[in-house]
Amino acid sequence: MPHEGSASLRVAMIGHAFMGAAHSQAWRTAPRFFDLPLQPELAVVCGRDPERAAAAAERLGWAESATDWRAVVARDDIDLVDICTPGDSHAEIAVAALAAGKHVLCEKPLANTLPEAETMAAAAQAAYAGGARAMVGFTYRRVPAIALARQLVAEGRVGTVRHVRAQYLQDWIADPQAPYSWRLDKSKAGSGALGDIGAHVIDLTQHILGDTITEVVGAMDTFVPERPLPGGQGAGLLGGAAANGAGTAEMGRVTVDDATAFLARFGSGAMGVFEATRFATGRKNAIRIEVNGSAGSLAFDFEDMNVLEFYDAAEPAETAGFRRILATEPGHPYVGAWWPPGHGLGYEHGFTHQVVDLVRAIADGDQPRPSFADGAQVQAVLHAVEHSAAHATWQRVALAQPVG
Numbered sequence: 001m002p003h004e005g006s007a008s009l010r011v012a013m014i015g016h017a018f019m020g021a022a023h024s025q026a027w028r029t030a031p032r033f034f035d036l037p038l039q040p041e042l043a044v045v046c047g048r049d050p051e052r053a054a055a056a057a058e059r060l061g062w063a064e065s066a067t068d069w070r071a072v073v074a075r076d077d078i079d080l081v082d083i084c085t086p087g088d089s090h091a092e093i094a095v096a097a098l099a100a101g102k103h104v105l106c107e108k109p110l111a112n113t114l115p116e117a118e119t120m121a122a123a124a125q126a127a128y129a130g131g132a133r134a135m136v137g138f139t140y141r142r143v144p145a146i147a148l149a150r151q152l153v154a155e156g157r158v159g160t161v162r163h164v165r166a167q168y169l170q171d172w173i174a175d176p177q178a179p180y181s182w183r184l185d186k187s188k189a190g191s192g193a194l195g196d197i198g199a200h201v202i203d204l205t206q207h208i209l210g211d212t213i214t215e216v217v218g219a220m221d222t223f224v225p226e227r228p229l230p231g232g233q234g235a236g237l238l239g240g241a242a243a244n245g246a247g248t249a250e251m252g253r254v255t256v257d258d259a260t261a262f263l264a265r266f267g268s269g270a271m272g273v274f275e276a277t278r279f280a281t282g283r284k285n286a287i288r289i290e291v292n293g294s295a296g297s298l299a300f301d302f303e304d305m306n307v308l309e310f311y312d313a314a315e316p317a318e319t320a321g322f323r324r325i326l327a328t329e330p331g332h333p334y335v336g337a338w339w340p341p342g343h344g345l346g347y348e349h350g351f352t353h354q355v356v357d358l359v360r361a362i363a364d365g366d367q368p369r370p371s372f373a374d375g376a377q378v379q380a381v382l383h384a385v386e387h388s389a390a391h392a393t394w395q396r397v398a399l400a401q402p403v404g
């Protein structure tokens with residue numbers, strides 16, 4: 001229900017592919033289901049190609065399209081810049097937008113490197129006094145069952161946490177013939193499975209525990225080192241088979257990890273076992289998190305995202321067991337704004353909740369979480385995992401401020 005007479009929040013979105021579509025539906029939907037203190041206006045969508053940007057504006061509901069992000073972030077009639085581009089442009093766009101006094105929502109991972117992420121966190125801190133707010137888009141925090149898990153840990157329902165088991169499993173490039181894309185190019189994406197999906201489970205576990213990872217030891221692998229380029233062109237072009245005269249498809253070199261696994265120690269002393277892979281055949285978007293504490297356990301799988309499993313160790317052994325909590329009650333986080341119990345939510349709702357929390361924080365003058373400092377801390381974990389894998393040794397995480 002729109003808030004009567006509330007001021008508008010004029011949004012510019014940079015990038016309009018998968019994440020752009022998810023963010024657009026969130027900006028459109030949030031004020032229709034939640035009472036927001038500011039009304040988002042989908043002012044302008046920006047992309048490099050004028051025709052594709054215009055088509056995206058039409059399809060996704062933006063008033064106009066543009067091709068020059070620098071001109072867009074300088075516009076006086078824009079309040080917030082939403083960055084949905086590959087990681088190689090996050091830092092430049094975010095720093096420029098914050099310097100221009102705009103609020104910023106930036107897709108995850110915050111950046112491609114730790115120095116970039118630290119620069120972004122410093123820019124956000126500098127812009128805070130002038131009223132600009134910055135947030136990184138770890139959207140899965142806003143899945144009701146995940147928010148409930150954090151609540152139960154904070155209430156002490158699992159006691160002292162000993163173990164965290166976290167996996168992010170996909171299979172979209174398990175086929176060696178799956179085409180090359182920017183996500184396989186280190187210069188564009190920063191890293192592969194580690195930064196793209198491992199970053200989510202790093203953020204989620206730290207968020208659920210209210211704790212930070214202090215030390216890691218990891219291993220990274222690239223199973224398929226080159227892949228056919230779509231249309232025979234694009235970034236990462238190799239001479240490949242075409243150049244050696246075989247006459248087959250041109251190939252792009254994969255410069256990121258296909259899979260990463262690592263052990264972690266949390267500040268509290270809890271042990272973590274993490275896995276991120278794009279080669280888990282049959283697993284499409286399985287974000288699996290299990291927490292074992294002295295008083296009980298929690299388990300979540302995004303492929304059954306409305307459910308949180310809870311084991312209460314205080315129950316009599318004869319009847320104790322994991323119970324499935326259907327996180328669709330009006331009392332569960334975010335759920336009251338939606339459907340009656342049992343009418344589940346989906347992937348897109350996390351993005352809508354992200355917009356709701358961001359807009360409310362902006363209106364209240366609060367720091368939205370995860371902040372750029374939180375994003376930089378996750379980046380420090382990614383950096384430590386890469387360093388550890390390269391040197392086959394435990395690695396301390398450089399930044400370890402608390403994560404909210």
Ligand code: SOE
Pocket residue numbers: 018170196197285
């Ligand atoms: C691709 O692996 C991807 O779209 C990620 O980039 C998203 O962050 C994740 O939520 C779904 O998978």
